[in-house]
Amino acid sequence: MATVKRPGGRTARNRDAVLAAARALLEQGREVTLQVLAAESGVHLSTLYRNWSAEEDIIREAALAASDSNLPLPDTGRLSTDLTRFLLKLRDYVRSPLGRALLSIPLSATANRADYWAGRLRRAAILFERAARRGEIRDNTEWSSVVVAAISPIYFHEMVVGTSMTNQQIRRHVDLIIVACRPVARDS
Amino acid sequence: MATVKRPGGRTARNRDAVLAAARALLEQGREVTLQVLAAESGVHLSTLYRNWSAEEDIIREAALAASDSNLPLPDTGRLSTDLTRFLLKLRDYVRSPLGRALLSIPLSATANRADYWAGRLRRAAILFERAARRGEIRDNTEWSSVVVAAISPIYFHEMVVGTSMTNQQIRRHVDLIIVACRPVARDS
Numbered sequence A, B: 001m002a003t004v005k006r007p008g009g010r011t012a013r014n015r016d017a018v019l020a021a022a023r024a025l026l027e028q029g030r031e032v033t034l035q036v037l038a039a040e041s042g043v044h045l046s047t048l049y050r051n052w053s054a055e056e057d058i059i060r061e062a063a064l065a066a067s068d069s070n071l072p073l074p075d076t077g078r079l080s081t082d083l084t085r086f087l088l089k090l091r092d093y094v095r096s097p098l099g100r101a102l103l104s105i106p107l108s109a110t111a112n113r114a115d116y117w118a119g120r121l122r123r124a125a126i127l128f129e130r131a132a133r134r135g136e137i138r139d140n141t142e143w144s145s146v147v148v149a150a151i152s153p154i155y156f157h158e159m160v161v162g163t164s165m166t167n168q169q170i171r172r173h174v175d176l177i178i179v180a181c182r183p184v185a186r187d188s
Helices: A009-027 A035-040 A045-051 A053-069 A079-094 A097-104 A115-133 A144-161 A167-183 B011-028 B034-041 B045-051 B055-070 B081-092 B097-104 B113-133 B144-161 B167-181
Strands: none
Touching: A009 A035, A009 A045, A009 A053, A009 A097, A035 A053, A035 B081, A035 B144, A053 A097, A053 B097, A079 A097, A079 A115, A079 A144, A079 A167, A079 B034, A097 A144, A115 A144, A115 B144, A144 A167, A144 B113, A144 B167, A167 B055, A167 B144, A167 B167, B011 B045, B011 B055, B011 B113, B034 B045, B055 B097, B055 B167, B081 B113, B081 B144, B097 B144, B113 B144, B144 B167
């Protein structure tokens, strides 16, 4: 039972193994506990305790890593197509076991959730920045409020109303957002 | 302990007493259980069991009744002012103990949540219908998607990001919604 110094790559491999195990459990709809994670990942329970204070931290990291890989930013050369594809994927992610798991983590358990979201919003803003460069929409120095307006109905339907947005509802919402961003001569 | 037939108004009075007790408990941030509700409202526990299957039903009814009274529809004659006032009030309601209690009820426990929301959306659409009649915005046969776009960021910030929208964020969002609804000559 003597502990042995392990080479540097060990920590990263442990981390990857634990996050992969967490993701697999979530996708199967199984409960994620530190004990089960240790068994499934082959990482010692003591190592888990040392690196994460709670299951929630691991679930959040796993869901975060998966959200980046599940949600590529489309680049079709047209904002309405890009945004429609992005929101369809976002809806599917949010209602997946992994997405639901992330949203069901109590807000109190995720201290840096605001930072996480700031990063997510900046990333989605790329769709709008590209469209502005193409002249499709007005330029804007502050895209986060537009991105929030674009993605919020997905979460509202899923978390508050208890339904998923239909494809038609998503397309109608994209039209609304595009009109809101259109370059128009404003009377000043 | 013999039960006695009570006059007809008794049922309604019991209901009001229970909902008022539930609302008071929620506003004080106290836990709502059928036992506590019976004690606070003076209504027999057996009556509570007969009329509601779970605390969640009572919490939902209480929050629903309060949301209608807490959120009057402004009528200032200008959509941007109406919508800003409405969203400021909505934000304050959603982050109140009563609003949080309603949102924390598991979706599975609220079978008719979709109906409830359809009613809420129809009510908020009145703000837009009035503005369309004044010629401020385009006419629309289907306001629910506009209303969803208008209110969703409030819930997204509160439930997902874990922050409340600032007044400035609300004003910026109202501007976006108004632009999206503006009457403009479209190239057809």
